[in-house]
Amino acid sequence: MALLEVENLGVFYGAIEALRGVSLCVEAGEVVTLIGANGAGKSTTLRTISGLLQPRSGKIVFDGRPIQNWPPHKVVETGLVQAPEGRKIFSNLTVEENLNLGAFLRNDKAAIAKDRERALEFFPRVRERLAQQAGTLSGGEQQMLAIARALVARPKLLMLDEPSLGLAPQLVQTIFQVIREINRAGTTILLVEQNANMALQVAHRAYVIEVGKIRMEGPAAQLAASDDVRKAYLGAH
Amino acid sequence: MADFAQTLMTTLAVGSLYALIALGYTMVYGILKFINFAHSDIVVLGAWISFTLTRWLFPAVGLDAHNPDSPAPPLWLGASILIAAVVACSLIGFVIERFAYRPLRKAPRLNVLITAIGVSLLLQNLGQLSFMFGPSPQKMPALLSNVELWRLSLPSSGGARNVVIGLVDVMIVGTSAVLMIALEFLVFRTKIGTAMRAVSYDLEASALMGIPVDRIISYTFMLGSALAAAAGFLYALKYPGLNQPAHTTWVLLGLKAFVAAVIGGIGNVRGAVLGGFVIAAVEQFGAYYLSSSYRDVYVFALLIAILLVRPSGLLGSTVREKV
Ligand SMILES: Nc1ncnc2c1ncn2[C@@H]1O[C@H](COP(=O)(O)OP(=O)(O)O)[C@@H](O)[C@H]1O
Ligand SMILES: [Mg+2]
Numbered sequence: 324m325a326l327l328e329v330e331n332l333g334v335f336y337g338a339i340e341a342l343r344g345v346s347l348c349v350e351a352g353e354v355v356t357l358i359g360a361n362g363a364g365k366s367t368t369l370r371t372i373s374g375l376l377q378p379r380s381g382k383i384v385f386d387g388r389p390i391q392n393w394p395p396h397k398v399v400e401t402g403l404v405q406a407p408e409g410r411k412i413f414s415n416l417t418v419e420e421n422l423n424l425g426a427f428l429r430n431d432k433a434a435i436a437k438d439r440e441r442a443l444e445f446f447p448r449v450r451e452r453l454a455q456q457a458g459t460l461s462g463g464e465q466q467m468l469a470i471a472r473a474l475v476a477r478p479k480l481l482m483l484d485e486p487s488l489g490l491a492p493q494l495v496q497t498i499f500q501v502i503r504e505i506n507r508a509g510t511t512i513l514l515v516e517q518n519a520n521m522a523l524q525v526a527h528r529a530y531v532i533e534v535g536k537i538r539m540e541g542p543a544a545q546l547a548a549s550d551d552v553r554k555a556y557l558g559a560h
Numbered sequence: 561m562a563d564f565a566q567t568l569m570t571t572l573a574v575g576s577l578y579a580l581i582a583l584g585y586t587m588v589y590g591i592l593k594f595i596n597f598a599h600s601d602i603v604v605l606g607a608w609i610s611f612t613l614t615r616w617l618f619p620a621v622g623l624d625a626h627n628p629d630s631p632a633p634p635l636w637l638g639a640s641i642l643i644a645a646v647v648a649c650s651l652i653g654f655v656i657e658r659f660a661y662r663p664l665r666k667a668p669r670l671n672v673l674i675t676a677i678g679v680s681l682l683l684q685n686l687g688q689l690s691f692m693f694g695p696s697p698q699k700m701p702a703l704l705s706n707v708e709l710w711r712l713s714l715p716s717s718g719g720a721r722n723v724v725i726g727l728v729d730v731m732i733v734g735t736s737a738v739l740m741i742a743l744e745f746l747v748f749r750t751k752i753g754t755a756m757r758a759v760s761y762d763l764e765a766s767a768l769m770g771i772p773v774d775r776i777i778s779y780t781f782m783l784g785s786a787l788a789a790a791a792g793f794l795y796a797l798k799y800p801g802l803n804q805p806a807h808t809t810w811v812l813l814g815l816k817a818f819v820a821a822v823i824g825g826i827g828n829v830r831g832a833v834l835g836g837f838v839i840a841a842v843e844q845f846g847a848y849y850l851s852s853s854y855r856d857v858y859v860f861a862l863l864i865a866i867l868l869v870r871p872s873g874l875l876g877s878t879v880r881e882k883v
Contacts, residue, residue: 373768395767396771413757476769
């Protein structure tokens with residue numbers, strides 16, 4: 324059984340049907356990417372998995388437990404952690420306080436300190452700014468903090484919603500490099516991206532979502548080579 | 561000089577009360593972004609619960625609660641009544657949030673606001689029922705004899721005049737200071753406090769951190785109500801002529817505390833305390849040196865002036881988010 328199994332998810336915003344039966348799965352150890360155009364339903368998928376939205380139909384099973392309709396903090400407790408779109412840093416708190424909030428549900432001080440140390444090793448620039456108000460960080464630093472903060476929760480599965488959004492190309496390279504390293508160190512990753520090019524390089528497998536439905540899926544390399552994907556998402560003509 | 565010192569002492573005492581009440585408005589606004597109109601009624605409950613307990617407990621220590629010249633009971637009695645009122649009001653605050661506001665979490669802000677007004681009217685009218693506190697004003701028996709702590713002889717326009725610093729004012733300022741320092745510690749130095757600040761900034765992002773948002777909101781209401789109860793108790797200590805629960809003095813007290821929260825920057829805990837003292841200063845000094853008939857006018861005039869210059873209050877942040 325896969326670590327995360329999403330089956331036939333149907334989600335509405337009022338009368339608007341945002342997801343029309345989305346199914347996907349993530350095996351332990353993988354990097355899986357969910358790519359698609361703006362408004363396709365990527366964030367809606369992650370927000371539903373995290374418990375921020377209630378699905379009207381479908382099933383979400385994580386680590387053997389059906390978690391649809393669980394409140395978000397219970398979902399986090401199972402080890403399913405999301406770094407949301409737009410980073411969602413608490414600008415009114417210090418960088419350090421932001422980081423510590425990632426461990427809100429944990430009490431094992433020594434283990435938290437270790438995970439914090441590990442998270443900061445991925446992002447040395449965050450370490451240099453621990454005492455600063457988080458609102459004063461640059462966009463790239465905020466993204467690093469958002470990922471570091473999620474890591475402090477010690478996720479079994481880390482969901483990243485558009486980590487490259489609005490970042491300079493060089494920073495995008497750095498972020499994706501770290502995503503790869505985090506995965507190598509043992510964390511399973513579900514990566515949502517509009518930057519299909521980069522996402523397909525990092526991921527083992529990929530899903531393509533279009534207007535609330537999965538249109539294609541397969542090994543990342545295979546999708547990257549397919550004509551449809553190249554035309555629609557990789558800017559090839 | 562003497563007049564100034566006396567007015568300053570009153571400012572500190574009254575300012576402490578405004579600050580305690582303002583904290584509840586500001587914390588709830590900070591998290592749920594609505595004005596909890598029922599907050600001033602928690603102050604009323606705090607005062608009236610204190611009164612009721614005092615009536616009950618005076619005979620237990622051999623005193624007559626109906627005799628205006630009755631000596632004050634031992635200190636522990638007052639302290640226990642304060643604690644009981646605080647506990648009772650935090651539970652009431654919890655219940656109000658749980659059953660009146662939580663079901664409306666996803667409803668438009670206006671619905672919540674109207675509900676808050678409804679809760680306020682409900683509390684006021686319940687309080688006036690004869691089996692509750694009744695429809696008439698009451699005299700709060702003295703829980704603390706207002707002993708003279710210091711007597712300073714200071715120069716004044718008509719020669720030297722004595723300024724008396726009494727125990728009640730000092731107790732009010734001291735108790736409030738302890739509560740505010742404890743709150744400051746809680747909000748800025750503990751995990752729960754960090755969670756409160758996170759939830760007030762971004763409820764959804766907080767949930768994604770694993771913060772049980774509903775529980776944090778409950779804590780916030782309980783904390784605000786606890787401070788309001790303490791304010792009600794201290795108010796009754798200073799002004800023993802307790803008006804009935806729906807009387808306008810209470811509404812005005814709540815309104816001024818709310819103004820204090822707005823002047824300090826609504827949502828900002830330190831701002832609420834600052835606002836409380838600023839309001840009290842304007843009110844007391846204005847009343848003494850200008851004219852006491854306009855004491856409320858000074859407060860609202862200051863509100864308008866400050867909002868014109870700094871729309872988000874003295875300590876309010878103008879820039880909220882970097883996108
Ligand atoms: N809060 C909302 N209310 C109504 N519609 C929404 C809301 N959020 C997203 N949508 C709609 O749902 C669809 C999917 O959005 P989203 O999941 O954010 O897309 P993506 O993350 O792929 O860009 C879009 O058509 C969007 O307009
Ligand atoms: Mg999105």
